[in-house]
Amino acid sequence: MNNESALLSVRHAVYDYRTKAETVHALRDVSLDFHAGMMYAVVGRSGSGKSTLLSMIAGFDRLKAGEILVNGENLSKMDPETYRRKHVGMVFQAYHLIPQLTVSENIRLAMEIAGYVCNDVHSYVNTLLEKVGLDASYAKKRVTRLSGGEQQRVAVARAVSTHADILLADEPTGNLDDENAEMIVDLLYRMAHEDGKCVIMVTHSLELAQKCDQIYRLAGGKNVAEV
Amino acid sequence: MFYVRLVFVNIRRLMKYTLPLFCLAVLIAGCVCYVSGVHRASEEMLDTVARKYTTVIRAVMYASRPDIDLGQSREMTLGEVQAMAKADGVAAYTGIMNHMCALRVWHINLPADSILQKDREMVNCAANEQVVVFAVKNTEFIPEMTLLAGRHISDANDADGTSRHVLISREMSEIFGVGVGDTFTAAAATSERGDGLFYNGSFCVAGIVESGFAGQNRVHIFVPLETALPYNFDAHHAMDPDTYPVPESLSFRSAGLVLADPDNALAVVSEAAEILNREDFALQANDYEYKKEVYPIRTMMELSDIIGTAVLACAVVFFLLITAQSVRVRAREIAVLRLLACPRTVSYALFLLEKCVLLAGGFAVGSVCGWILARQYTQNASIILGDVGILLAIGGACLLLTALILLCYDLKKPMEVLSDE
Ligand SMILES: Nc1ncnc2c1ncn2[C@@H]1O[C@H](COP(=O)(O)OP(=O)(O)O)[C@@H](O)[C@H]1O
Ligand SMILES: [Mg+2]
Numbered sequence: 001m002n003n004e005s006a007l008l009s010v011r012h013a014v015y016d017y018r019t020k021a022e023t024v025h026a027l028r029d030v031s032l033d034f035h036a037g038m039m040y041a042v043v044g045r046s047g048s049g050k051s052t053l054l055s056m057i058a059g060f061d062r063l064k065a066g067e068i069l070v071n072g073e074n075l076s077k078m079d080p081e082t083y084r085r086k087h088v089g090m091v092f093q094a095y096h097l098i099p100q101l102t103v104s105e106n107i108r109l110a111m112e113i114a115g116y117v118c119n120d121v122h123s124y125v126n127t128l129l130e131k132v133g134l135d136a137s138y139a140k141k142r143v144t145r146l147s148g149g150e151q152q153r154v155a156v157a158r159a160v161s162t163h164a165d166i167l168l169a170d171e172p173t174g175n176l177d178d179e180n181a182e183m184i185v186d187l188l189y190r191m192a193h194e195d196g197k198c199v200i201m202v203t204h205s206l207e208l209a210q211k212c213d214q215i216y217r218l219a220g221g222k223n224v225a226e227v
Numbered sequence: 228m229f230y231v232r233l234v235f236v237n238i239r240r241l242m243k244y245t246l247p248l249f250c251l252a253v254l255i256a257g258c259v260c261y262v263s264g265v266h267r268a269s270e271e272m273l274d275t276v277a278r279k280y281t282t283v284i285r286a287v288m289y290a291s292r293p294d295i296d297l298g299q300s301r302e303m304t305l306g307e308v309q310a311m312a313k314a315d316g317v318a319a320y321t322g323i324m325n326h327m328c329a330l331r332v333w334h335i336n337l338p339a340d341s342i343l344q345k346d347r348e349m350v351n352c353a354a355n356e357q358v359v360v361f362a363v364k365n366t367e368f369i370p371e372m373t374l375l376a377g378r379h380i381s382d383a384n385d386a387d388g389t390s391r392h393v394l395i396s397r398e399m400s401e402i403f404g405v406g407v408g409d410t411f412t413a414a415a416a417t418s419e420r421g422d423g424l425f426y427n428g429s430f431c432v433a434g435i436v437e438s439g440f441a442g443q444n445r446v447h448i449f450v451p452l453e454t455a456l457p458y459n460f461d462a463h464h465a466m467d468p469d470t471y472p473v474p475e476s477l478s479f480r481s482a483g484l485v486l487a488d489p490d491n492a493l494a495v496v497s498e499a500a501e502i503l504n505r506e507d508f509a510l511q512a513n514d515y516e517y518k519k520e521v522y523p524i525r526t527m528m529e530l531s532d533i534i535g536t537a538v539l540a541c542a543v544v545f546f547l548l549i550t551a552q553s554v555r556v557r558a559r560e561i562a563v564l565r566l567l568a569c570p571r572t573v574s575y576a577l578f579l580l581e582k583c584v585l586l587a588g589g590f591a592v593g594s595v596c597g598w599i600l601a602r603q604y605t606q607n608a609s610i611i612l613g614d615v616g617i618l619l620a621i622g623g624a625c626l627l628l629t630a631l632i633l634l635c636y637d638l639k640k641p642m643e644v645l646s647d648e
Contacts, residue, residue: 055642084568096563096645100240105233112229113569 007198008034008057008166012066015052026052028221029066036165039192039199041209044218050202053218054168057200058090059083070166085114089159089167089197091188093174095151097143097158103129104139107158114162128157132187149180156187160195167191169201173208185211230573234580244553245585248546252589255542255621257597259614262535264601269528276520366394366436366449377407377434380449385433392433394449400435407432539621546625550582551632561633562641575633582629586622594618 015027026049034040042050056063059080068075070087097106104125111118118124126136132153143151152172159167169188173181185201185208192199192213201212209215217224238245366372367379375397385392395405405411410431430448438447554561564574594614 051642060640060642081568081570088568090566092645094645096559096566098560098563100237101233105236108229109233109564110567113564113567113573 005035006033006069007036007071008200009069010034010053010057010066011069013053013056013063013068014065015049015056015061015063017052025221027056027063030218030221030223031066032216032223034166034198034200036198037192037196038213039189039201039211041212041215042200042202042218043204043206043209043215046204048218049221050218051170052221054170054200054202057166058088058168085162087164087166089162089164091152091155091159091167091169091172093171095143095148095155095175097151097155099144100142102140102142103134103146103154103157106143106154107161110158111161114164116162125161128161129154131160132157133183147180148175149177149183152176152180152184153187156184156191160191160197165197167197167199169199171202171204173203173205181205181208230577231580234577234584237577237581238584241553241557244549244556245581247549248553248582248585249589251542251546251549252586253593253596255539255546256590256593256614256618257600258535258539258542258593259617259621260594260597261600262531262539262597263614263617264598265531265535265604266528268601268604269524269531272524273521273528276524366434372436372438375435375437377432380433391430393430394434394436395432396447397435397437399448400432405432407434543621543625547628547632550625550629554578554629554632554636558636558644561637562644565637565641566645571637575630578633579626579629582626583622586625590618590622 010030010032013027013030014025017024017026028049030049030053042053044050055061057068059075059078062076070078070083075083098109101109104122107125107128108121111121122139125139129136129138134150134153134157138146138150138154143154146154152175155172159169167188172184172188176184188199188201189211191197201208203209366374367381374394377394380392380394400406403411408431436449561574561578564577565571597614
């Protein structure tokens, strides 16, 4: 695999959680490459360090050792918030939408934070909703009134609203039924292939993982053979 | 702009948390304005009471200071008096009201065997009669009496030490059959009485008046203050006020002086007491009455202070508890903001702005309510102005503590907050 052309490349990443009682070595030595326009699945047992890896890629904390290169630039040298605003969109198992806001307000908040300017916000939000398979009537609905599948689609719309090139999804289908899960994965796949985003999805389901361009497996904080 | 809209959206949609905060803000402001309103009203009342009583005392005091002309001045406002006092460089100063006169009251005990003599014919005084003598600077300025015949008397015209012109009451004129221009002499039959109450002055009646002075004892005469009377009046000052009470109808207020510095009322009382050697019965009576009126007001003031402070403290504590609770409940929201890479300053500003709006709105409503309630006690419309400072301080403290609470919850990483769910 050509490291130079990788949008994101993780090299010998080491990270541990220190609590008073113990030190958990969440990442021992992970080296992976991610390219734009591709969708990756990260699989592995629970506790194998998948979420931690995504957190590191999202810039929530610094690695204890190793490095993450974004377009060849070391992440630890960048301001993590600026990086996240510019490059990263995130989708979570629990959606993490702000409950008292409407669909459109949730999306606009993300845009506002990212400093993404847009002349016609309304039609932009409607386009985004259309893209994730929701019609314009959803814009004014409160997110708590939506079903899980719909909420997750709003979360995807929010993640892509700022034109981030890296889309991180931590078990986005965990709370969804099969039908909705498949729909979300298809959606993410389209984001990778139609919009050229680098989509990294953590999942338990091998079936869903099979839909991705590439599957990485983590075990005990290390990446094992690529499937 | 979007953020500002967001703040209002949050306030509207999260009524469950924002409404109690708003209500507490109303309570806090209401308390502050009400308590300080009552406080001010009490101060006004104390002021009035102090002025009322010091007025009496000053009048008595000035009666013993003939160098001050009480007849010349006009009515003054308190402001004018204060300005005058300031110009003269004194803390307390008295202005003099229009219809003032200084009074000195003596009760002259006529023994049963005493004779009130009219020069033409002797008048026998059968009963143990008492004549009340009022020494006044100028009778023209006593509004409680009407001249029926003759003329008024004053120090300027009549206090030359020899003429002894006096005014007598209508009753006295009737009982003793004396009229304007008559001369009468009051004399004890025996000059060797043990109580020393000799009374043998001779007076010329300058006028007859109708007056309500001296209560039931309608027999009284008015003499110029500076009249050189032939006996020692001071002896009579020591008379027991129970036996010879102050005539009720004698209005001291008409002899009133406006005191520039009502706060010094008690100091003035003691000063007056000292000057008068504590001999004047009016002092004690007034001091007692003064305290009787002042204590309930003081008590009300202190009570409202205590209750107000307690309610205020409770409200502030509740405010902070509810804030802490709302931040805890909304920790998830803050974490999501942080996930979206929202800078700390912005996420805090959002929360603080929300509290600001609630506090400002609540304070505005509360101030108006408190003010309306306090209006029952006072007409002072400037109530709110003085309290704005207090409210600003309380609001500032609340915001500061909210920021601290936010900081405490923000110590955790956003991912941990969210995975705690
Ligand atoms: N905040 C934390 N503090 C301490 N240990 C943690 C924390 N988060 C995760 N871990 C530990 O790190 C390891 C990896 O966790 P994680 O990356 O969440 O695994 P996965 O997502 O693959 O299930 C696990 O053993 C987990 O218990
Ligand atoms: Mg996980």
